[in-house]
Amino acid sequence: MSYHASRRTLLTAAALAAVTAGGAASVARGSRPTPDQPRPAPDDPRPAPDDPRPGDRAPGPEHAARLLGRMSLEEKVGQLFVSRAYGHSATDPDPADAEKNLAQFGVRTAAELVSRYHLGGVIYFAWARNTRTPHQIAELSNGLQRAAAATGAGVPLLLSTDQEHGIIARIGKPATLLPGAMALGAGGSTAAARRAGRIAGTELASMGIRQDYAPVADVNVNPANPVIGVRSFGADPRAVAGLVAAQVGGYQGAGVAATAKHFPGHGDTETDSHVGLPVMRHTRAQWEELDEPPFRAAVAAGVDAVMTAHIVFPALDPSEDPATLSHPIVTGILRERLGFRGVVVTDALDMAGVRQKYGDDRIPVLALKAGCDQLLNAPDLALAQRAVLAAVAAGELSEARIEESVLRILELKARRGLFADPYTSAERVDAATGTAAHLAAADAIAAGTTTLLANPDKLLPLDPGAAPRLLVTGTDPASPSGTTGPPTSVLARELTALGCRASAVAPARAVAAAPGHAAVLVCTYNVPDGESPQRTLVTELLATGVPVVVVAIRNPYDPARLPRCAAELATYSWTDVELRAAARVITGAVRPAGRLPVPVPGRYPLGHGLAYG
Numbered sequence: 001m002s003y004h005a006s007r008r009t010l011l012t013a014a015a016l017a018a019v020t021a022g023g024a025a026s027v028a029r030g031s032r033p034t035p036d037q038p039r040p041a042p043d044d045p046r047p048a049p050d051d052p053r054p055g056d057r058a059p060g061p062e063h064a065a066r067l068l069g070r071m072s073l074e075e076k077v078g079q080l081f082v083s084r085a086y087g088h089s090a091t092d093p094d095p096a097d098a099e100k101n102l103a104q105f106g107v108r109t110a111a112e113l114v115s116r117y118h119l120g121g122v123i124y125f126a127w128a129r130n131t132r133t134p135h136q137i138a139e140l141s142n143g144l145q146r147a148a149a150a151t152g153a154g155v156p157l158l159l160s161t162d163q164e165h166g167i168i169a170r171i172g173k174p175a176t177l178l179p180g181a182m183a184l185g186a187g188g189s190t191a192a193a194r195r196a197g198r199i200a201g202t203e204l205a206s207m208g209i210r211q212d213y214a215p216v217a218d219v220n221v222n223p224a225n226p227v228i229g230v231r232s233f234g235a236d237p238r239a240v241a242g243l244v245a246a247q248v249g250g251y252q253g254a255g256v257a258a259t260a261k262h263f264p265g266h267g268d269t270e271t272d273s274h275v276g277l278p279v280m281r282h283t284r285a286q287w288e289e290l291d292e293p294p295f296r297a298a299v300a301a302g303v304d305a306v307m308t309a310h311i312v313f314p315a316l317d318p319s320e321d322p323a324t325l326s327h328p329i330v331t332g333i334l335r336e337r338l339g340f341r342g343v344v345v346t347d348a349l350d351m352a353g354v355r356q357k358y359g360d361d362r363i364p365v366l367a368l369k370a371g372c373d374q375l376l377n378a379p380d381l382a383l384a385q386r387a388v389l390a391a392v393a394a395g396e397l398s399e400a401r402i403e404e405s406v407l408r409i410l411e412l413k414a415r416r417g418l419f420a421d422p423y424t425s426a427e428r429v430d431a432a433t434g435t436a437a438h439l440a441a442a443d444a445i446a447a448g449t450t451t452l453l454a455n456p457d458k459l460l461p462l463d464p465g466a467a468p469r470l471l472v473t474g475t476d477p478a479s480p481s482g483t484t485g486p487p488t489s490v491l492a493r494e495l496t497a498l499g500c501r502a503s504a505v506a507p508a509r510a511v512a513a514a515p516g517h518a519a520v521l522v523c524t525y526n527v528p529d530g531e532s533p534q535r536t537l538v539t540e541l542l543a544t545g546v547p548v549v550v551v552a553i554r555n556p557y558d559p560a561r562l563p564r565c566a567a568e569l570a571t572y573s574w575t576d577v578e579l580r581a582a583a584r585v586i587t588g589a590v591r592p593a594g595r596l597p598v599p600v601p602g603r604y605p606l607g608h609g610l611a612y613g
Helices: 061-069 073-079 095-105 110-117 134-149 181-187 190-206 237-253 284-300 327-337 363-370 381-393 399-415 426-432 436-446 487-497 507-513 533-542 576-587
Strands: 081-083 121-124 158-161 163-165 259-263 305-308 343-345 451-454 469-474 501-504 519-524 548-552 567-570
Touching: 061 399, 073 081, 073 381, 073 399, 081 110, 081 381, 095 110, 095 381, 110 121, 110 134, 110 381, 121 134, 134 158, 134 190, 134 426, 158 399, 163 190, 181 190, 181 237, 181 436, 190 237, 190 426, 190 436, 237 284, 259 284, 259 327, 284 305, 305 327, 327 343, 327 363, 343 399, 363 381, 363 399, 381 399, 436 576, 469 487, 469 507, 469 533, 487 501, 487 519, 487 576, 507 533, 519 533, 533 548, 567 576
Parallel strands: 081 121, 121 158, 259 305, 305 343, 469 501, 469 519, 519 548, 548 567
Antiparallel strands: 451 567
């Protein structure tokens, strides 16, 4: 169900000026890994050392032109591609990962992949075994950059990942895990959002990662959205725009390219573009009011990159091509209407949403014709590159069109300091990643995000001085990064540390164990409409007479699908930092300050949130 009418009063943010692209720099060859120069503290307003302003480290477009003149067409085409690679090491992957590389790319190592395909970038995934520890990631990054430096063109790589925080985190502890977008939306502080982006960017840069596919700029106005949800800052386009701009400043102030996604807006869909092709039914006027403002704000904030969505948007392009392949959307709206001059990156090209209408040989060609620059994670890299080369040979794409995108990519690499020094070091990882200051900042930010939705009988806050016996049960989803949780055990541990006597039990044992406890806390996760095991559990626990506290650990819509309880809270994710914040609110160590950044249909309006009297 969509809620367009209730959002029509939330009009667009004011139109803002377009960003001016910086120049490209010449290639520095043969450099060795060295510690990077010191960075400002996360809240220091000074630019980070590798965050040059226009004119810094940008000798001029003639240098990029000379570099292009030394590159073969194959090398230029290679710069357009950002690919996965399997293994924790650039040159010595585990045998299983070497076999995956061989089967999919015809090479055994990530370093060989970079060399053979002249890659412009590599994306890191946990499932590709790229992200074990911060030190390992830094070593992988250095190995890949050495491989790039040894190629004919010698252009450094733009290494990237999806580190949105909250429910999407490829890198886990000991790196700092921060509240995700909707939690930040509940907190409502642009300063906190900027600080979170600065911390996240500082840690990514220390590992050699210079592009993050964040922040999400989608306005989530559809509770049934299966793919965005809490990855969005919320349902108010003006609030989302402010938080997106703040995060862009935070990431890029730390020397990491931010990527606003998913253009032209993925917030009111009911299909996951990983498995199908969503259709956005907004009118052009609704798009301008609801979906455009955060992207316009990102462009005005100087965002380095914008990621396209694999969605059909008939009001913007009646051809029913996915936005990634749509010239009217990418060039006509993003480039011409919004004035974006940076890098346009496709969402992953192995997703079903972009593969419904055309074959894998046509998709990269059509994406370039639409106006995209970076082609992300093609399912068959060799086929995709051959298709682009064939399109140039046939005159469907001009070499000048290829060079236009390569120049944007080179300019981005120059702005992020990669030509000056693409390497990192163990010392830099230790100085920046998972520091006591960053972890404390994450807790401080999370403290303002937990939302108290209901507390009719004033059950909360519990008095830890009375050492209440508490039972914690419910759903234990897998950790977003594989390094936190399980959530019921974490919540029980944190409550105990605050003075309660809390224990976690499986749902099958919870009803029998409930009597004698001061309260039962139930962690819920995406409760569906109608009857469900989670609804049955809450109903049976209520029948015991023990007060029940619902803790919605993902979507805040859960309470509307459950019987009313003694208290209801929303945390927007189930990572340890957000569960610690919830425990502090439950015990009164912190007063609840979060406000719903989305409405909960049938239960709570946008902006709802209770405080303790």
